[in-house]
Amino acid sequence: MSKDSKKRSISRRDFVRQGATAGLSGAAVVGLAARETDEGGSQEQWDLTADVVIAGAGTSGLSAAIEAGDLGASVIIVEANYDCGGHGIVSGGRVNLGGGTSRQRRQGVEDSADAVFEYWTRPNNLQSRYTDRDLTRVYADLSAETFEWMVENGVEFLDEAIGPDRRNGRTVQWPVYEELITSYPTRLGSGLVRALEKSARAKGTEILLLHRMTDLVQEADSKRVIGLVTDNEGRMVRIRANKGVILATGGHTSNVAFRRMFDPRLTEEYQTAGEPYSEQTADGEVAAMKLGAALWGTASQTMEAGNWISKTAHIGCQWGYSSLWWQPDSPIFDKARASGLSNVDWQNVILVKQTGRRFHDETDAGHDFFAACLSYSGDPIKKNGGGPIWAIFDADAVRRQEWDPTPPNVDPAGYFFGADTLTELAGRIYNPNQTQRMQGGVLEQTLARYNTFVDQGVDADFGKPSPRYKIQTPPFYAAWSTPILHDSLCGLRVDTRCRVIDLEEEVIEGLYCVGEAMGGFPQHGLGRCALFGRVAGAYAARSA
Amino acid sequence: MRGGVDGPRPHRPTIELLESFPTEAQVGTTIDFTVRVSCHEGCDLGGGVLEVVDADGTVQTSQLSRADVEGGVVADLSVKAPPRTGAAKWAIGFPEQEIGGCVHEEGSLAFTCEVLPHTTSMAIWGVPTPMKGSRFTVNVGIKCSALCPLGGQLVEIWDGEGVKLGEGRLGDEPRPDTVGLYEGEVTLTAPDRTGVFSASVGFSPDELDLPHVDTAGDFTFRCVELPEHTVTVRVVHEEIDAPLGDIEVRLGPYQAMTDSEGVAGVAVAKGTYELSLWRIDIEPVSMRVKVTGDTEIDVAAAPRRIVDEDEERMWM
Ligand SMILES: Cc1cc2nc3c(=O)[nH]c(=O)nc-3n(C[C@H](O)[C@H](O)[C@H](O)COP(=O)(O)OP(=O)(O)OC[C@H]3O[C@@H](n4cnc5c(N)ncnc54)[C@H](O)[C@@H]3O)c2cc1C
Ligand SMILES: [Zn+2]
Ligand SMILES: [Zn+2]
Numbered sequence: 001m002s003k004d005s006k007k008r009s010i011s012r013r014d015f016v017r018q019g020a021t022a023g024l025s026g027a028a029v030v031g032l033a034a035r036e037t038d039e040g041g042s043q044e045q046w047d048l049t050a051d052v053v054i055a056g057a058g059t060s061g062l063s064a065a066i067e068a069g070d071l072g073a074s075v076i077i078v079e080a081n082y083d084c085g086g087h088g089i090v091s092g093g094r095v096n097l098g099g100g101t102s103r104q105r106r107q108g109v110e111d112s113a114d115a116v117f118e119y120w121t122r123p124n125n126l127q128s129r130y131t132d133r134d135l136t137r138v139y140a141d142l143s144a145e146t147f148e149w150m151v152e153n154g155v156e157f158l159d160e161a162i163g164p165d166r167r168n169g170r171t172v173q174w175p176v177y178e179e180l181i182t183s184y185p186t187r188l189g190s191g192l193v194r195a196l197e198k199s200a201r202a203k204g205t206e207i208l209l210l211h212r213m214t215d216l217v218q219e220a221d222s223k224r225v226i227g228l229v230t231d232n233e234g235r236m237v238r239i240r241a242n243k244g245v246i247l248a249t250g251g252h253t254s255n256v257a258f259r260r261m262f263d264p265r266l267t268e269e270y271q272t273a274g275e276p277y278s279e280q281t282a283d284g285e286v287a288a289m290k291l292g293a294a295l296w297g298t299a300s301q302t303m304e305a306g307n308w309i310s311k312t313a314h315i316g317c318q319w320g321y322s323s324l325w326w327q328p329d330s331p332i333f334d335k336a337r338a339s340g341l342s343n344v345d346w347q348n349v350i351l352v353k354q355t356g357r358r359f360h361d362e363t364d365a366g367h368d369f370f371a372a373c374l375s376y377s378g379d380p381i382k383k384n385g386g387g388p389i390w391a392i393f394d395a396d397a398v399r400r401q402e403w404d405p406t407p408p409n410v411d412p413a414g415y416f417f418g419a420d421t422l423t424e425l426a427g428r429i430y431n432p433n434q435t436q437r438m439q440g441g442v443l444e445q446t447l448a449r450y451n452t453f454v455d456q457g458v459d460a461d462f463g464k465p466s467p468r469y470k471i472q473t474p475p476f477y478a479a480w481s482t483p484i485l486h487d488s489l490c491g492l493r494v495d496t497r498c499r500v501i502d503l504e505e506e507v508i509e510g511l512y513c514v515g516e517a518m519g520g521f522p523q524h525g526l527g528r529c530a531l532f533g534r535v536a537g538a539y540a541a542r543s544a
Numbered sequence: 545m546r547g548g549v550d551g552p553r554p555h556r557p558t559i560e561l562l563e564s565f566p567t568e569a570q571v572g573t574t575i576d577f578t579v580r581v582s583c584h585e586g587c588d589l590g591g592g593v594l595e596v597v598d599a600d601g602t603v604q605t606s607q608l609s610r611a612d613v614e615g616g617v618v619a620d621l622s623v624k625a626p627p628r629t630g631a632a633k634w635a636i637g638f639p640e641q642e643i644g645g646c647v648h649e650e651g652s653l654a655f656t657c658e659v660l661p662h663t664t665s666m667a668i669w670g671v672p673t674p675m676k677g678s679r680f681t682v683n684v685g686i687k688c689s690a691l692c693p694l695g696g697q698l699v700e701i702w703d704g705e706g707v708k709l710g711e712g713r714l715g716d717e718p719r720p721d722t723v724g725l726y727e728g729e730v731t732l733t734a735p736d737r738t739g740v741f742s743a744s745v746g747f748s749p750d751e752l753d754l755p756h757v758d759t760a761g762d763f764t765f766r767c768v769e770l771p772e773h774t775v776t777v778r779v780v781h782e783e784i785d786a787p788l789g790d791i792e793v794r795l796g797p798y799q800a801m802t803d804s805e806g807v808a809g810v811a812v813a814k815g816t817y818e819l820s821l822w823r824i825d826i827e828p829v830s831m832r833v834k835v836t837g838d839t840e841i842d843v844a845a846a847p848r849r850i851v852d853e854d855e856e857r858m859w860m
Contacts, residue, residue: 343824345822345824347822394669395721400824401824402824420665420667420685420687420719420722420723420724420725421665421666421667421685421687421725422665422667423663423665423666423759424665424687440665444761448761448762448763448764451671451763451764452740452742452764455673455740455764455765455766456740456766457796457797457818466818466820466830468794468820468822470669470671472667472668472669472670472671472763473667473669473670474667474669474685474719474721474722474725475721475722476667
């Protein structure tokens with residue numbers, strides 16, 4: 001705490017003098033040597049300047065850039081990663097935008113902004129129960145228009161209106177194979193973000209890759225946010241924003257300390273979907289909270305619904321999120337390391353905690369299942385979190401599943417093990433999150449008991465429906481099957497212009513937040529991220 | 545070099561282990577370790593000789609070969625844990641020797657380790673669902689922690705009351721796809737009544753060269769009524785009416801696989817059963833069936849739906 005306040009007081013002192021030069025001239029991006037002199041004569045250095053400076057070149061940041069550029073503002077995006085796209089580029093590309101789009105009309109679907117509003121404020125549905133209705137109204141009113149806007153900016157859609165509310169439609173995968181991060185089975189979201197990136201660049205947005213925003217810069221007197229500081233591979237680059245800074249950093253799920261504010265159970269063993277391509281570091285939230293920003297809509301983060309946690313669909317690899325199936329042709333496969341064993345029939349495996357004990361019906365995938373996974377593992381030192389979950393199976397399961405349990409399908413570096421006996425298997429399991437050794441005797445007992453349930457046709461411990469197969473034939477396997485986290489469903493408090501609000505309910509001037517880093521409208525994904533990105537881009541560009 | 549009435553004094557070497565020697569090892573296994581010897585006066589001891597002496601007095605000689613980054617010279621050594629359990633002792637000796645024109649005094653370092661027997665572990669598989677009173681076999685596999693050949697060793701099976709049900713010997717070759725798991729078959733007679741029964745398997749090796757820890761395991765099996773009727777199940781693709789082969793058909797504890805015509809004949813006793821079908825790429829099917837005589841059942845199966853969770857969860 002004291003470290004933070006020190007940092008802040010330094011930046012406050014540094015920028016006291018900046019007040020006098022507020023409202024700097026040009027919209028043009030100025031070169032690295034640009035210096036601005038305050039009235040006191042001392043010099044403050046900005047490396048770059050633009051009207052609107054955006055942190056994050058994912059779905060929401062690119063949308064904000066296009067909108068701001070269309071309104072004549074100069075735009076710089078700083079992006080921490082080596083390439084653009086964030087979670088958006090590895091996403092499934094199902095975009096939720098309705099309210100009467102041309103796509104819906106072609107499909108004979110009648111819809112309206114009011115219907116969208118009503119849908120996202122239903123009290124009998126957990127995902128819509130806790131929404132901020134002012135933000136929901138914005139979403140409802142701009143939903144159809146944002147769809148047409150995407151099309152105008154080069155995003156191609158399949159002609160469909162799918163999902164229970166028929167507001168969904170998929171984008172067409174980006175056609176340039178070399179510009180994909182992963183292509184299999186289909187990562188259609190590439191078609192959205194690459195098109196937005198192309199449009200943003202064409203409209204003059206400058207994207208600085210490998211520039212991680214580390215801090216916001218505030219004017220001392222007015223407290224207005226006037227720029228940000230980035231770290232470009234060890235080099236500090238300070239960027240002045242004449243009109244506004246937009247935080248589009250993509251949420252907090254990868255940040256263990258941050259996510260545990262909402263749920264203490266979510267300790268470090270839980271991986272995040274979208275990694276290892278892009279991380280949800282909470283950098284935007286943390287930077288804004290240092291300036292007093294409030295969080296918003298946190299009930300949506302802990303509701304037992306929505307897409308914040310899911311069962312691994314690919315086991316034996318570190319990141320087994322269902323639709324993101326890493327394949328060896330990915331340019332970052334050296335980081336992902338394995339694809340995992342897929343199409344798991346949970347009758348073929350049992351799930352055990354790090355102790356080697358079963359804990360729930362393996363065929364369940366609901367929140368009771370997650371609660372059991374996250375329950376106390378018995379480790380007297382690490383009491384929070386449920387510890388690793390391992391799928392245990394045998395050679396017969398491998399045959400039935402038609403799996404090939406060798407790399408690159410599986411990751412022997414801590415996420416997959418094989419052995420000739422269960423005792424040997426237990427002894428081989430290691431992983432940074434396995435805080436206790438699994439005892440061979442315990443695993444043997446677990447399997448002997450489970451195999452008896454197969455004989456009896458009834459799982460007397462956890463009610464797995466008709467346990468079907470004994471797990472008995474060597475070799476035996478243990479595959480990482482710990483639930484994986486996904487969406488950030490709460491974030492910074494914003495008003496209907498996406499301006500960040502502080503704990504006194506005052507606007508922090510010059511600071512905007514969009515995408516998964518924004519709280520109040522916990523819809524899964526792309527539609528809302530692009531839509532609120534546009535809102536922030538427009539208001540920032542138009543501000544004085 | 546300090547002179548004196550008796551001529552130059554010999555140099556004193558320092559002997560140290562670079563990593564700690566293990567406190568436990570299994571009989572007969574090799575323990576690798578590294579020793580560094582350095583001279584206080586800074587001589588290069590390369591080419592010097594070391595002796596490793598075990599409890600039986602056997603001496604093994606090695607040369608100091610590799611220069612160590614932190615000074616001194618190291619030798620990579622290995623010793624074999626003795627074939628008996630208990631505390632084992634070794635000593636490393638640096639005999640008095642002249643290196644670089646100077647005499648180096650002798651030095652030594654002793655270390656000990658607790659020697660343990662090999663452990664063994666077991667797998668029990670191939671356990672069928674026998675008919676009451678019938679003969680059946682189970683497979684037992686045993687593996688030694690140090691991969692000793694276990695061919696010819698005895699495994700025995702007992703019931704819950706300690707009555708021996710059967711025994712068998714392990715084969716001479718490890719099971720394919722395993723590293724040193726020796727398997728054997730044991731033939732048993734199922735009890736004369738239906739139900740789920742448990743049994744224990746024991747392995748206490750003898751006549752092996754090295755000491756081993758025993759191991760044991762439990763399993764259960766379900767004994768069923770003699771079949772009286774045949775239920776002929778014909779499985780077709782729900783949409784295209786084509787036969788589906790290789791489908792596992794179960795009627796309670798009885799099962800069979802469909803052939804290329806999509807037909808499986810399951811021999812069952814009278815009774816009411818859960819009929820279930822399984823193949824990785826079809827949606828699981830399950831229904832209740834009452835069997836009072838030979839029966840034919842046609843079932844339509846649908847291809848398994850691949851669920852995209854993004855679609856499922858976009859909405860509750
Ligand atoms: C596997 C997967 C499948 C998905 N499928 C769908 C789907 O089908 N439909 C749907 O609607 N949604 C889907 N989503 C969710 C959707 O992709 C995200 O909600 C959306 O992309 C979030 O947009 P964003 O702009 O907030 O964040 P992102 O798109 O993740 O972009 C954030 C960017 O900010 C950068 N960044 C972070 N910190 C800093 C910093 N300090 N400085 C500079 N840059 C920084 C990141 O590197 C990243 O590039 C999916 C997500 C995943 C992972
Ligand atoms: Zn010397
Ligand atoms: Zn042995």
